[in-house]
Amino acid sequence: MLRISLEQWRMFHAVVEYGGFNQASQGVHKSQSSIHNAVSKIEGSLGLKLFSIVGRKTTLTPAGELLLKRANYLLDEAKKLETIGVTLSQGVETKLKIAVxxxxxxxxxYQVLEQVSSQYPLLQIELVESVLSGASELLAQGDVEIAISPTSLGIGFSENLCHITFSAVASPEHPLHQLERSLTLEDLKSYRQIVVRDSTQLKDNRASEGWLDANQRWTVSHIQTSIDMISRGLGFAWLPMNLIERKLASGQLKLLQLNENTQRSTQLYLTFTDGDRIGPAARSFLTALRAQCIKLAQPKKL
Known part of the structure; x- marks a missing residue:
């Protein structure tokens, strides 16, 4: 049986927060005597002095300072517990799994995740990064609630989200740039292409997006690995413009001058299996994501 109640710890905290017993009385709308009694009961139960009063100034004793840290933690946890209870009673989910x-x-x-997290601070977000068919597979298996994927499932709800532009690039020192002429796809086949592996676990469903049957092929698991390799002159590839803008601006990467097919575009879909079952936090994520992608599609002002 606890000898000190949560309310007594709250009164102790209020005295510190407001700078004195009289100020705390006004701040928490309690009588000064009730606050004095609460603090006195803590001191009597523990055999410690929490405050020293010199003139009109109320200061913590060393023991009071130590207990304040623990009391703050206790009160914060109590607030979280109440918030979780309210959240559960309102049907708000505690976890959200998204494949992107x-x-x-x-x-x-990141902007959308921060917005949702600010609205639902107790929400645990699990982000699974995937390539090609991976996100749709995770959704189909029930491992995530929402998928952002270049493949659209035949089940559930799927909508066009945005287009991603890819450009053919290589390091400025790559031999392809030394040809000093417009390049053909046949020219590219003589050099190493870096390809990103489909993250699906089903071998029969794995795709090789953009594969040209080049004489030499390196396959990697992540887009960033491909970008790093190409920046070091180890090959060429079509890469998402949104991920390489800085490297193009800094001169670490250079667009290949192809006579055709210089750029490609991939449609990304926003998919979830059952709109009636997703919770408020998931709906907030969907709404914020759609709004940001509408801005993405709008032409930039010069």
């Missing part, structure tokens, strides 16, 4: 293809713009994703 690696080509989706990270700045938009």
């Amino acid at each position: 293809d690696e080509i989706f713009p990270r700045a938009i994703l």
Whole structure:
């Protein structure tokens, strides 16, 4: 049986927060005597002095300072417990699992996640990064509630989200740039292509997006690995413009001058299996994501 109640700890905290017993009385709308009694009961139960009063100034004793840290933690946890209870009673989910293809713009994703997290501070968000068919597979298996993927499922709800533009690039020192002429796809086949592996676990469903049957092929698991390799002159590839803008601006990467097919575009889909079952936090994520992607599609002002 606890000898000190949560309310007594709250009165102790109020005295510190407001700078004195009289100020705390006004701040928490309690009588000064009730606050004095609460603090006195803590001191009597523990055999410690929590405050020293010199003139009109109320200060913590060393023991009071130590207990204040623990009391703050206790009160914070009590608030969280109440918030969780309210959240559960309102039907708000406690976890949200999202699969996102690696080509989706990270700045938009982070902004949306922060917005949702601010609205639902106790929400645990699990982000699974995938490539090609991986996000749709995770959704089909029930491992995530929402998928952002270049493949659209035949089940559930799927909508066009945004287009991602890819450009053919290589390091400025790559031999392809030394040809000093417009390049053909046949020219590219003589050099190493870096390809990103489909993250699906089903071998029969794995795709090789953009594969040209080049004489030499390196396959990697992540877009960032491909970007790093190409920046070091180890090959060429079509890469998402939103992920390589800085490297193009800094001169670490250079667009290949192809006579055709210089750029490609991939459609990303927003998919979830059952709109009636997703919770308020998931709906908030969907709404914020759609709004940001509408802005993405709007032409930039010069």
